[in-house]
Amino acid sequence: MIRVAVLDDYQNVARRYVDWSSLGDDVTVDVFGEPLGSEEAAARLADYDVLCLMRERLPLPRSLIEKLPRLKLVVVTGGRVRVIDFDAAVAQGITVCHTSAGESEHATPELAWALILAAARHLPDEFQRMREGSWQQTIGTTLGGKTLGLIGLGKLGSRMAPIGRAFGMRVVAWSPNLTQEKAAPHGAEAVSKTSLFETSDAISIHIPGGAASKDLVGAAEIDAMKPGAILVNTSRGPIVNEAALLAALKEGRIRAGLDVYDIEPLPKDHPLRTAPNVVLSPHLGFVTEGAYRAFYQDTVDAIQAWRMGKPIRVLAAPGA
Amino acid sequence: MRLAILDDYQNAALRMADWSSAQQIEVVPFTDHAHDPRQLVARLRDFDAVMRIRERTEFPRAVLEALPRLKLMLATGMRISRSVDLPATRELGITVCSTEVHHHTTVELTWGLILGLMRRIHAEAASFRAGGWQVGFGRGLSGKTLGVLGLGSMGVPVSQIGKLFGMNVTAWSPNLTPERTAPHGVTCVSKEELFANSDVLTIHIPLADSTVGIVSAADIARMKRDAYLVNTSRPALVDQKALTAALFERRIGGAGLDVYDVEPLPVDHPYRSLPNVLATPHIGFVTEENHRIFYEQSLENAKAWLAGAPIRVVNGDQASELIK
Numbered sequence: 132m133i134r135v136a137v138l139d140d141y142q143n144v145a146r147r148y149v150d151w152s153s154l155g156d157d158v159t160v161d162v163f164g165e166p167l168g169s170e171e172a173a174a175r176l177a178d179y180d181v182l183c184l185m186r187e188r189l190p191l192p193r194s195l196i197e198k199l200p201r202l203k204l205v206v207v208t209g210g211r212v213r214v215i216d217f218d219a220a221v222a223q224g225i226t227v228c229h230t231s232a233g234e235s236e237h238a239t240p241e242l243a244w245a246l247i248l249a250a251a252r253h254l255p256d257e258f259q260r261m262r263e264g265s266w267q268q269t270i271g272t273t274l275g276g277k278t279l280g281l282i283g284l285g286k287l288g289s290r291m292a293p294i295g296r297a298f299g300m301r302v303v304a305w306s307p308n309l310t311q312e313k314a315a316p317h318g319a320e321a322v323s324k325t326s327l328f329e330t331s332d333a334i335s336i337h338i339p340g341g342a343a344s345k346d347l348v349g350a351a352e353i354d355a356m357k358p359g360a361i362l363v364n365t366s367r368g369p370i371v372n373e374a375a376l377l378a379a380l381k382e383g384r385i386r387a388g389l390d391v392y393d394i395e396p397l398p399k400d401h402p403l404r405t406a407p408n409v410v411l412s413p414h415l416g417f418v419t420e421g422a423y424r425a426f427y428q429d430t431v432d433a434i435q436a437w438r439m440g441k442p443i444r445v446l447a448a449p450g451a
Numbered sequence: 452m453r454l455a456i457l458d459d460y461q462n463a464a465l466r467m468a469d470w471s472s473a474q475q476i477e478v479v480p481f482t483d484h485a486h487d488p489r490q491l492v493a494r495l496r497d498f499d500a501v502m503r504i505r506e507r508t509e510f511p512r513a514v515l516e517a518l519p520r521l522k523l524m525l526a527t528g529m530r531i532s533r534s535v536d537l538p539a540t541r542e543l544g545i546t547v548c549s550t551e552v553h554h555h556t557t558v559e560l561t562w563g564l565i566l567g568l569m570r571r572i573h574a575e576a577a578s579f580r581a582g583g584w585q586v587g588f589g590r591g592l593s594g595k596t597l598g599v600l601g602l603g604s605m606g607v608p609v610s611q612i613g614k615l616f617g618m619n620v621t622a623w624s625p626n627l628t629p630e631r632t633a634p635h636g637v638t639c640v641s642k643e644e645l646f647a648n649s650d651v652l653t654i655h656i657p658l659a660d661s662t663v664g665i666v667s668a669a670d671i672a673r674m675k676r677d678a679y680l681v682n683t684s685r686p687a688l689v690d691q692k693a694l695t696a697a698l699f700e701r702r703i704g705g706a707g708l709d710v711y712d713v714e715p716l717p718v719d720h721p722y723r724s725l726p727n728v729l730a731t732p733h734i735g736f737v738t739e740e741n742h743r744i745f746y747e748q749s750l751e752n753a754k755a756w757l758a759g760a761p762i763r764v765v766n767g768d769q770a771s772e773l774i775k
Contacts (some may be wrong), residue, residue: 140583237593237617245572248563252738257731258567261723266715267460267732273740275555282765294615297608298562299555396584404580410574413584419570419591 134201135181135434137162140186142423142433149427154434166396173198181203183430184418190214196223204228206433207428207446209417211233213341217447226448228433233425235404235417240290242416243335243365246388247274249410250361251333272332272359275299280331282347283338283366284309284319291335292317298385305325306338328355333363340367350375356385368395373403380406388418452757454525456480458507462717467746473754476500484508484715492517500525501758502749505552505736507714512539521545523756527745528552528736529661529765533658537766550748557735558608561683564707565651566592567729568679590650590677593617598649600666601656602627602637605684609653610637619654620685621645624656646673651681658685668693677704683735686710698725709735 133156137145140162145151151160167175172189176182176199184191184207191205193216205227212229220227246386249255252271260268267277279295281304282287288304295302296318304319307326315320326332334356338344348362348371356362364371368391379385388410389403395414397403403411429444436443454476456464457617463683464480468701477500484507485491491508495518502525503510515536524546526535529549540547544722566614567573576676578586597613599622606622613620613635623645632639646652652674656662658717666680666689680703682689691712697703698721705727714733716722722730748763 142588144588199542217471234591234593238589238591241566241592241616242570244562245566245570246560248566249572249576252560252563252734254563254567254729254731255573257734258573258729259577261716263720264723265732267734267737269734270461270463270742271556271734271738273553273556273738274559275553278742288617294612297612297615298559397579399582404582410572410576411579412570412572413579415570415572415575415585415589418585418588420588421587421591421594 133181133438134179135160135183136176136179137183137430139185140164141166144423145427148424149431151431153431154438158434168197177201181206181434183434184208185426187214188213188337191220192216193219194265196220196225199342204434204437204442206230206430208430211339212446213339215446221447221449224449226437226442227446228442228444229446230426230429230433230444233422233429234419235426236286237290238419238422239287239365239416240294240337242390242412243287243291243337243363243388244294246363246365246390246410246412247333247335247361250363250386250388255410272361273377274333275334277301278303278330280304280322280327280334281319282306282327282334282336284314284317285337288335289317289336291337292319300333303331323419324352325355328352329357330358332357333361335363336366336370338366338370340370345369346372348372348376350378353379353385358384359386361388365390368392377402377406380408383408388412390414452479452500452523452753453479453498454502454753455495455498456502458482458484458504460484463742464502464746467742468750470750472749473479473755473757476753477562486713488514495521499523500753503527504745505529506534508534510535510540515539515543515545515608523753524548525749525752526550526765527749528741540766545766546761546764548749548752548756548761548763549765550745550752550763552736552741552744553738554604554736555608556738556741557683558605558612560709560731560735561605561609561653561655561681562612564681564683564709564729564731565597565653567721568681568705569595569651573729595650596648598622598640598645598652599637600624600645600652600654601684602632602635603655603657606655606694607635609655610635618651621649625661642670643673649678650675651679653681653750654684654688656684656688658687662695663687664690666690666694668696671697671703674703676702679704679707681707683707683709686712695721695725698727701727703727705729707731709733 181204198217253269279300283306284304302319303322311321386408390412459480500523524547526549598616601624602622610620621640629639707729
């Protein structure tokens, strides 16, 4: 009997979006809807052969992997993953596979634009006030003619640039290794980090998380922003220093649209939940029905292929 | 000169321009809307000039004739003349001036509504504020079909952004041809196809006698069960009864609406409470930048008129560039 655990199925759709029984009678599948802390994970996942992870919601450091003696296969949804200790996995004879990105690569830039537009026009507030019976309490900001600043002009950032231009915006970009030659084909102008923060009316972050980008946007960068400018983060929470951001929001110096947080799910009593001047979404970047259907189908396919001895989309494998 | 400023919902009129630079103008803003023409006449009887924001207050002949003291109307961002009887203003000796306006703010709001509907931002944001985390699923845009009703000055930029989001973009209007849609990379379809195949259908056609009710009950009935209808254009383009019924009966996915038959929208109107409606309070043109243009140019218009050399006149002998 092979035991499969599907983790972090917040919306309770894993069983609906794919037919797990296609894996055969000798496979049992358990679905976990609530996030597991690392200690709880060690206790509750010890008896599984296969773990199916939703993106980076559950990190697999060496300390946890070593507590999962039965584990043989990890399937993680999406492409790039930074929270799995691949060396530890391989040392313990575990294969790690991933799924295709599906529409999730489009979905994050879409969400970034949803947050920019919502912040610019106070949409959640005006919508809520319509529900409450009022009419036009705010005056929004025009994007056309303004400057969009992109931090990172890779796979996601480069999708943002032409849309900014179609909205009539000037597009500037910065990342540690960005050059004018790399920026120009995307219709963006490479600028210094300082200049990006000083001149942009809306800033959107599209660089990877990790140690190198932690606190990349701190108090100094936020202070340099124009009054009322918009900061949108759909990448990873720690890229923006939370305390500095919270202070700026409370003082009404800038506005923000946030989809990612230092701790996810964000604690119920976290001060960001009640902060002013910010549009908040619960890490929806890649969360679309189409992306999930593809994630779960690819997950089943990956388990199937691994059982046949021919694992697909392998990130790490013993003896590889 | 006594100047009334109507429909100053945000109480912004006095800070938006330096009225103190024109000492001879006494400015009186009204933050509530006069729905009834008699109420409007009573309100304006003792004013020489009135400033109105876009088309929030209509000025038919009967109202104008009841205001003998009125000599100057400061219109703003005036695009079509349906809401002011311009021939009547000429006969009555009322000068009507207008201002510029950035229309792309409506394109921006249209995409705010489309993305909000598709990704359920409003529901997720409300749940999040109340302590929740991921209550449902949005839909991706890429690969979906965007239907643009009217491929003109609004429809073209809306369509181009749809293409950049990876959508399959189609368009229809009564006189649209494949020759006119092709340069924009947009597929020209029949009205039936537009309604039957779109995942998101957005309306960008001018209101004219021929386009009143151009979105009929039969058109709405053709829409997919999960499709969204977005109207940031004019309420009269859509059979509102048919739309409300379709939303009540969940025959379409939902609607993103910014314009209403009666504005401000009555407090008990179903659009305020239907779960499948994302409603905004006619903010298509409402941005800081547009309001600056409205107020600063209106102040210039008032000063020029006081000096006997009116500018940006839209009801004079020469057709102004401001009004199309």
